[in-house]
Amino acid sequence: MGLKLFLFLCIGVSISVGEGLLHLIHAQRNENVFEDNRLINRLMGDVRFRYDDMVIGADTVEVFRREGRFALRGNLRIDRPGYGVRAERGTYDSDLARIRLTGDVSAHDTVGMATLFGDTADYFMQHDSLFVFSRSGVVTWADTSLTDSMSVLQSHTLSYFDGRFDAAREVRITDGDLLSRSDSARFWPRRDSAFLFGNVHVEAGDAELMADTLTVQQTGQFTERFSAFGGDPALFIQGDAERYELYGDTLVFTVQDAVVQYLDVYGRGRFRQYDSSSPLPQVSLSGETLFIDLSRGYPEQLHAYGSVEILQYERHRDDHTTLRADTVYATMDSAGTVRSMDSWIPAMVSFGSDFGGTDSLRGDTVRYEWLSEETQYVYARGRARGITRIDSHTVNSVAGDEIDLRVGHGLDAVVIRGEVSGRVKQTGKRRGQDRE
Template sequence: MLKNTLKYLAFIFPTLLLAGDLLAQTQPKTKFLEIQQADNLKNKGNVQRLLGNVFMTHQDILIYCDSANFIETENRAELFGHVRIKNPKDTVTSTSRYADYNGNTSLAKLRDNVVFTKSNTTLYTDFLDYNRQTGVADYFNSGKVVDSTNVLTSQKGKYDTQLEKITFTDNVILVNPEYTLKSNVLYYFTLPKVAETDGLTNIRSTKGDVLNAKKGSFYDTENKIFRFYEGDVENETSRVVGDELYYDEQEKYYEGTNNVSIFHKDRNLEIFGDEGKYWEGKKYSEVYGNALVQKYFEADTMYMVADTLISQDSEIAQERHMLAFPNSRFIKGNMSGRSDSTVYTYSDSTIYLYGDPLLWNNKSQISADSIHFLIANENIDRAFLKNNSFAVTTDTVVNYNQIKGREMTGFFKDGDMHRLEVEGNGESLYFALENDTTVQGVNALLCGKIIMHFDDGNITSINHTINPEASFTPPHMITEENTQLKGFTWRIEERPSMEMIMTWRSPTEKDPNQKNLFDEPNIRIPFPDEDEIEKIINESVTEKDKSDFKVKQK
């Protein structure tokens, strides 16, 4: 019997020891502050005065300082001189010249030269409250956060060490070697080094780039990727705007949606649309959706619209162009036109119209299989029409004077056509008027070359060479057949107007008085007292409870 009992005890005793170890490991650590070391200890009432090389613990927290007042009945200690509070498990360490540590609430009030470190992120301030239970540290009178990439400062801040998130408010400034950012609300995620802002945000780069957002932004500070809401990016050569704007600084690539505009400063040319992409290195842009281009001249502006607008600039002159398609229409001064597609070559300021092209100038309509015209000294200088060229001009009583031929060249002065030359198979119909009111008859002419002169949109004379064949039809013999050349069509209803252009897209005007945080001085507020801080904390908690309640209600 005794032998069996010994065998049982030999079996059960190690099991009991193991169970005891497991039970000890699962027991909660004491919530009370404990003194581990001090060179000197003095008691004064309910306060224990610790002097020299003080070392205390609270659960997993290690506390070091030069001296301390330990109020055991309140489970609280006042720490003085070279204060260091460390938690090895969550890598949070703080140093300061003074701290008030409450063991019941795990709240440390750190004051004077506070340095708060979590992994590779360090917070500097003079007034910090750190709640060890929630892992949240608050500062109320200016703080600075430094990591390997950025330096962030603000008047107020909340560092959630569990979420690795810092909320900066009031006069927020983010600085790295390439950019300086200003905002009034900024959320910084310490591990990916990503910053998000609410409201007005302004950024300046060391290269002179300017980035702005009215409704907040996203900024990947390591990969240099930006996203702006109602934002714009401007540099020496361009300005890009969009309701939502994406910018990859390393790739020099922009992408915008809604109310997009791309301004090419070298060309004094701006493109608007629903969506846009711009490759700054290639100086190449694409804009889609009710696209509009405005080419700014000193005297006026040329407007062009299409579904898609593409602009290509280049060091090679022959590669510089703009393409508008399909259903392209334009207006410049008294000249307007339409075609399926339009090409504007920057090198020689020539505009090519393809696909059923039409031009209107004052009272004239011009058509051909292909048309191109030259802009010189910021005005239309000449228009070239090839194959099936046809020109129609109305007179004072709305008759249609017509001229057609294989090729035509129109010459312009101050934006108006003053001469039209026809080469090859020239035909014309011209109504003779008396006192600009009464039709005297119709002049018909067949000739290899015809030259027509205009004044204020009206035909003043017609010259012809190379064996002309002329005929005259008196008024009583005029019929529809002898008043229209073959191929005649009057398509004035297709002529673009400024009302049509603005209905297609009306660009949003830039606010000249737009607020910019770089125009405001940096502000430093005075230290709040304990009552003020307590009030701020309570208000912050109240607002958070309200927002949480609203979320739950939804």
């Protein structure tokens, strides 16, 4: 205690930092030396300074009074509640309220469980921020009771402020089987969330994402929500036998236990499903807004809004079923077959005809049901109209309030209710022309 008091009274080591002061609180030895025509106060042995709730320490500190700076050498450390910084040496500049750290710099955020590494760093005391450059990286990990996975962020430049890391130039993040690259990134380990900017490319298991901007936010213990936008974002998912492609202005998807569960698309949405048997997609869906449920490992439910078009290609033929509407609710099975489609305001479904043409059915609402490879039905309600075309020429045309049609049988297998009208030339006669 006597030595501390002697140092304060005789040496008076206190240096201004903005509106505050950096005060010496401990040192074991002190000596004054003249070097290069200047007086240097040399403090040795567990030297410690205090600034607000921060403690700065080193083995040796040389104070250059007239220059407003001092040099710290050996086991440099900066500690304050929640995190600590370590380096081999540093130089304090009072004009900038900055400590230049060099030699195996590391910073540990005990709250966010993150550790930063680099060769050189600037610590700004007034702003409580750290800027690292040249071979920098961040290692983060969650509570070991929840997961043993470790995340690593690497970049050329990196800054830390209030629990947030900003990385720039060739940013690379790895987390288990997830690998992402981007021009820059912003990362909050305490909240387990991140922003990635510029040429974003993410690979995670069987999924691959490309976009200009990506946000990641943890919404549950093992659940994360991704939002990708800018630069025509695209998401590719490789399943056991199927491959999925998703495009749009904004892609939002939920990942649980490293598996994509739900997909949302806003603006120019396009969804494709492929199998190995054909270069054509099994299913093609487009619309302004798409919601797709992948929680069972395949797109079980698809909701689409705004200029919707959905195509179901036949597995063994070139024919396909097309539905166009403003709103569509569809269900699929694990084999990639559309089992049902409900559409509204207005709606039209078309499909190949066994007569070599195309059958189509229109109405205010249209429902499509797949019962087997040989049996599918279409039901139109409200201003319904059925048309058969061959070589772009209308062959048959029927209309009514309601029309029920069996796919592949032309207008031979049709039931019409309400005000009935139309003509049938080649494919058979109308049935059910009773007025209800």
